[in-house]
Amino acid sequence: MARISRLIAHVDMDSFFTAVEVLDDPSLAGKPVMVGADPRGGRGRGVVSAASYEARRFGVHSAMPVSRAFRLCPRGVFLPGRMERYQEVSGQVMTVLSGFTPVMEQISVDEAFLDLTGCGRLLGGPGETGVKIKKAVKAATGLTASVGLGPNKLAAKIASDLEKPDGLVVVAQPDVGVFLSSLPIRRLWGIGPKTEEALKKKFRVATVGELAGIPPERLEKEYGLMGRYLHQRANGVDDDPVGGDEEAKSIGRETTFDSDTSDQKQIHKTLVYLCDRVAGRLRASGAAGRTVTLKLRYESFETHTFRQTLAAPTDVYREILELAEMLFQNNYMAGRKVRLLGVSVSNFSDSPELGLFDETGKNREKQRKVELAVDKVRGKYGKRSVLRAGEL
Ligand SMILES: [Mg+2]
Known part of the structure; x- marks a missing residue:
């Protein structure tokens, strides 16, 4: 069947x-401005949560310790940040965007x-549409946005970043893999500095095209589920839908810490707990989903959600945890305190299980049997009768 x-x-x-x-x-215009913790003359703790382009010229970037930022840019303007005001402007931006399509995430x-499929008659070609979006945001807020357009989320996300600030990039090439091939692997969505370094060392790859050429079995052997992803993404494959009402059809758990924490062990333990419970609830309701979403709220109440979609639906704890951990590692701003973590699985699919007969499929079935046995014991003796290694 041909895909639209x-x-x-x-x-x-x-x-x-x-x-x-x-x-x-406006008196701050053109100055290096940083939002984040108080630098206290270079002895401050905490990190920079945003840096203006002028500040970036001094080498400052977000998530950098504020003491370092102060050494790089002592004459810069350091501000504590006003989350409420940012939320207010964010609301204006999102209202403008929702005027373009109801399918928005x-x-x-x-x-x-934004999923603009089929909006061409109203909006014009992709380039014209991008210009209209940028103009509308600017008119409503006075601020500039960078926009990327392409045949999938992967292409659009990378494209929006390529000509920042005030950028507009259209991926006209239907083969996203070709568009990506000459880019450095760091550009690939989901590759953080740690993964980049590991890939360079192990496989001697620098560009996405080189990564795309590595046999998927080798990547999978090295990184498990994430290896499969890397292969797909490097080849431009991403059919993750733009989630609108997806939230309604998900199974998830979230937890707020007693006191906000940046302790990695405690965070890991919590992810283990959440994924275990979510997988159990999926199996109990006979559901399996393809999309794993991680919700991360910092102590400032700034809330982010990150999601990743699998090739096949899952209800297996280990797979959900692997993705949740990856999403956390690739997106967490080091040093910041976390207030709430949530994990959910959505995008329930009734398509037949893929890869049941390959190695991954067999391993998953084995894992699944173990987990179903755990469900049984818990059904009999209570939830805390079987604890996961990371919970102990
Ligand atoms: Mg931004």
């Missing part, structure tokens, strides 16, 4: 927090995907 080609846009506000600060205090305070 999609048109997805990724809209990302340019240096959002600092742009709002400049908007509200906000992924953070200043980023969203």
Whole structure:
């Protein structure tokens, strides 16, 4: 069956927090502005959560310890941040975007995907559509956004980042793999600095094209589930839908810490707990889903959700945990305290299980049998009768 080609846009506000600060205090325009912890003359603790493009020229970037930022840019303007005000402007941006299509997925305070498939008659070609989105955001808020358009979320997300700030990039190439091939692997969505380093060492790859050429079995052997993903993504494959009402059809658990924490062991333990319970609930209701979503709320109440879609639906704890951990590692801003973590599985599919007969499929079935046995014991003796290794 021929697939209708999609048109997805990724809209990302340019240096959002600092742009709002400049908007509200024009005397800051052109200055290196940083939002985050108080630098206390270089002895401050905590991190920079946003840096203006002027500050980035000094080498400052978000998630950098504020003491380091102060050494790099002592004459910069350091501001504590006003989350409520950012949320307010974010609301204006999202209202504008939702005017373009009802199929929209906000992924953070200043980023969203839009599914514009079939909107061509109203909006014009992809380039024209991108210009209209940028103009509408600017008119409503006075701020600039970078927009990427392409046949899937992967292409759109990478494209929006390529010409920041005030960028507009259209991936006209239907083969996303070709568009990606010359880019450095770091550009690939989901590859953080740690994974980048490991891939360079192990496989001697620098570009996405080189990564795409590595046999998927080798990547899978090395990284498990994530290896399969890397292969798909490097080849431009991503059919993750833009989630609108997806939230309604999901099974999930979340937990708020007694006191906000940046302790990695405690965070890991909590992810283990959440994934275990979510997998159990999926099996109990006979559901399996393809999309794993991680919800991460910092102590500032800033909330992000990150999601990743599997090739086949799962109800297996280990697979859900692997993805949740990967999403956390690739997106967590080091040093920041976490207030809440949530894990959910959605995108329930009734398509037949893929790969049942290959190695991964067999391993999953084995794992599944073990977990079903655990469900039985728990049904008899209570939830805490079997604990996961990471929970102990
Ligand atoms: Mg942004």
